[in-house]
Amino acid sequence: MAALVLAEHDNKSLKDATLVAVTAAKALGGDVDVLVAGSGCQAVADAASQIAGVRKVLLVDDAANEHPLAETLSAILVKLAGGYDAVLAPATTTGKNVMPRVAARLDVAQISDITAVISPDTFERPIYAGNAIATVQSSDAKKVITVRGTAFDKAAASGGSAAIEKVDGAGNPGLSKFIGQELSKSERPELTSAKIIVSGGRGMGSGENFKLIEAVADKLNAAVGASRAAVDAGFVPNDYQVGQTGKIVAPQLYIAVGISGAIQHLAGMKDSKVIVAINKDEEAPIFQVADYGLVADLFKALPELAEAL
């Protein structure tokens, strides 16, 4: 039994989501290798080789992989899959983009967004925005899996000494081309790895008013998140969205401000350790999951909170 984990990275640093996927891969019970596919990404391979319990790092370092195109990356994974019983990736937008192509080529069902490994062929995964948990058993010889970032502990980032083996890429099949990107720049911690998150919803009223959230976030070294309504209204960029179809987060502390608590939003944050809700409507469903609820006008409460911290 051996598993291959697709590393999530930006050619400079290895993302924590990889460590989570490694833990899930280890739970399958066999050897775990990590694939680093990128361009100028030796540092990432070095970091991956330090992960505790990793047997080997496969490194594809060529210009075709500077940006993770699904068509290019899936071709590499398909080529390597022959040597493995399972191929896993974090359930990031990259993993979600690439892995179904791999599964289709191997003619297997993908098991999306697993939250537990029951046995090497049986897994738990949330369905219906996390309102039900399905236990599924795969009859496919090879497993293709994406792993929910909040569901497993991170493997230790150091302690390992895996060998790095260079392998050839698959080139770009010429179907698609990266044109550009607009990444949100922020000095704050990333949403999916932050210990504390302060999120704003439609109740914030404008993007300008997110300054009130940021003032609180600054005091707590927190990430800033949002509901779909706040993103749709253009208050904040799309990558702030927490929820069923946005990012899944589970910080130590999640503060929801001016967010009603629709099931699609709860799906993304209800596994947080402590939830605080600030909402002027005492009937808002968010209070049903909040450990501490403050019924208040956010325009008064947020400045007070920033002051008190």
Next chain:
Amino acid sequence: MKIVVAVKRVVDYNVKIRVKADQTGIELAGIKMSMNPFDEIAVEEALRIKEAGKAKEVIAVSVGPAQAQETIRTALAMGADRGILVKAEGEVEPLGVAKILKGIVEAEQPQLVILGKQAIDNDCNQTGQMLAELLGWPQGTFASKVELGAGEVKVVREVDGGLETVELKLPAVVTSDLRLNEPRYASLPNIMSARKKPIAEKAPADFGVDTAPRLKVLKVSEPAKRQAGVKVANVAELVDKLKNEAKVI
């Protein structure tokens, strides 16, 4: 050129689902069903491309039980030209749906297939990518903007770090994200005229597809419930609780 759009019949997004007591699945009796919200966005995008004069025909396809006809009717009422219902009882997994769609693509020869990024019942987020691989086509998933050119399509994608733009050679597969557009409501006259639009009926076997599931659902259970906590009177009490009771700040 033609555009194929995949539309799935799912439990309406407003319904709070219940797990069956015997843990075999979700209580579906008497539950409101609707078109998967991402698929409404997919249909809308196809219609806008057609209205811009860049496509001639929009074909809505659904794989599911007889009632999936209603989902196709909704697409037709929005403006799609015709429908194809591939009748299948029980849940067809994304791989099966992708194989069926491949058969339809081979028969219809569209230049673009638009799907939702994710069905909100199984939350799989797979079908579009699988279809693209099976066809050997490029994909633009999680699209928030689609610009169709003569031989290529530019897609702005919602990714974890922000936005990414890719250019795909046609034919291509696109999957819709929430910000791609705001789907229209079907007007009453359009609902009426949609009744006359044709819906062809097919079976998975017509495309040589075996829809037997690869994943066996051993059980469906309720997630751990969160207890509602306490209300605090003011910000000072909140900060005190977070510091001294929860110890998270």
